[in-house]
Amino acid sequence: MKRMMAGLGGALILAGGLAHAQEGDALLDMSWDEIVETARGGEVNVFMWGGADNINAYVSDYIGGQLEDDYDITLNRVPLTDTAEAVNIVLGEVEAGAAEGAVDMIWINGENFRTMKQGDLAWCGYVDKLPNADLVNFDNPAIANDFGTPVEGCEVPWSRVQFAFANDTARTPEPPRSIPELIDWAEANPGRFTYPAPPDFTGAAFVRHVFTHVAGGADALIGPFDQAKFDEVAEETWEILNDLEPHLWREGRTYPTSITQLQQMFANQEVDLFFTYDPAEVGTAVANGIFPETMQSYGLSDGTLANTNYMVIPVNAANKAAALVTQNLLLSGEAQLEKAQPEVWGAATVIEPDRASKEVQAGFAALERHPSVVSIEELGQAALPELTPDWTSKIEDGWIENVGN
């Protein structure tokens, strides 16, 4: 008991004394070599969705191993089920005035990033310090905008993903390849299709595909939120989805609550169509025995939504120097190539391979994808930009009110 009280007192002193241990501004005045020296021997706490073994192993073993060997930095990967948990930790700390945050980096995009940027929870303005940032084309609008929110140096891109559908060719040889075809197909095959109810991330993305289709394409929805436009498109979208409802799994009386549930339902042959925001996951699921070998993934003829995911450093991160070194490593040609290997992860890169070394270029040219994963080039021919969070949250709320009720 005595020892415990002593520990408690010690912790209190620590929390008070280290209030401003590592200021971000001081780091920005340093050269890259000085930043690396500052980071050496430290640790970095990376908070990220932890549901995929292969992704966990890539970060812990490949990235963590190199940080350990080259910089003597210990990488602690903290698994999350929902990224908002990490944002809430940072928010709580900043509100309580804790300058020494527990979170050094979060795998993030979309609304969570907007929350951090608007709440001044993200550390900004360090990106040109990273030598490997030269490999990224920050003028590419798909990288400069995170779900329509300008990135403006407040986060660093990590991977690209694009929405894709998937089917078992042994069960469904001719899957629908556009939203109108999908609606006809669902009506012709009652009970064999459903989608996770928004606010599930992937389910909401499916609803956005229908919404975009009704609007006549993504171009009609680019830019700031437009209430008149929304009302017009939304009315027809809800009508289509409500008409579809009786043909869905369990006559649409209930919807799956997560993409994981849809994955299990597909595996148990309750439904015949699956979709995902990361087609590499289809390959992983085949490798893990969840999906059959006869699985294929594919895009839609009128395009599917695409987005970029990022790494953000919270404004109160305790180990900013180590976080910078980690981000620089994540962006290196070699690390991006390793991540793109189908047996590692199969994630699409955010760097321009032709800006990287000859070996890395050759590696990207020689990449072989998992047979069940649609090729990035094929999918990328029709990539739709994501809508801004104003649109996406209005669409989610509208679905819950008009369709999911």
Add this chain to the structure above:
Amino acid sequence: MSARARMALGVLLIAALMAPLVPLALWSVARGWFYPQILPATWTLEPWMRAFAARSDIPGALMTTTCIALAAAALALALGIPAGRALGLYRFRGKALVELALLAPVIVPGIAVGLGVHGVFLRLGLTNSALGVVLVHLVPTLPYVVFVMSGVFANYDAEAEAQARSLGARPLQVLWHVMLPAIAPGVMVAGLFAFLVSWSQYILTLTIGGGRVVTLPLLLYAQAGAGRNDQAGVLAMLSLAPGLVILALVARQLAGRGMSIGGTR
């Protein structure tokens, strides 16, 4: 009841308790097991090998979970035995209120408690540490210990202590030779409850530990949430282990002396 009938009833009870766990056990040795297969088509030890591979989080999490549960149970006993004695032996003004206050953490949802405690612990510098997690585990464990112990003390005859003192025993001797032997089975039950309740905490561990204190339930939720039934099966089996082991070890003790003082409610 005849011995045979008792035996049959016991077997039935065990089967009913175990049946829901069979699919979990099967998943932990299956590679893909989906409708319409009745049993997994492919058997494999791979999930278990992965669980104990060099880079796996699981051995470390097992250790952390065990240490935290032991510490939380010990602390809960240290605080709960005196409280239980006061509640069980004495009548005092406001006793019902004290009992209600002690029960409150069991009634209020864990997430509400967790968020409230998080703010306080942040200011105290107790977040993201195993110590903070042990302390917050007192919230759900302490009520169990206090109520088991107050039940034990309600049936405890404090006259025996007076007799020992009149024979010259010092306070510590009274505690050691008179009180503890009498309440030992109750202490064991309370300690087990506290250990198992702490062992299975998720939301309090996540909020206060900030994801830095990685226990088995955290890994189990992550794997189950990601649809990795095989890995979740392994973690579920590991999570069940202490309960089964402890039960097997102390079953005789619980059934025997525990009942003789009628102290386990």
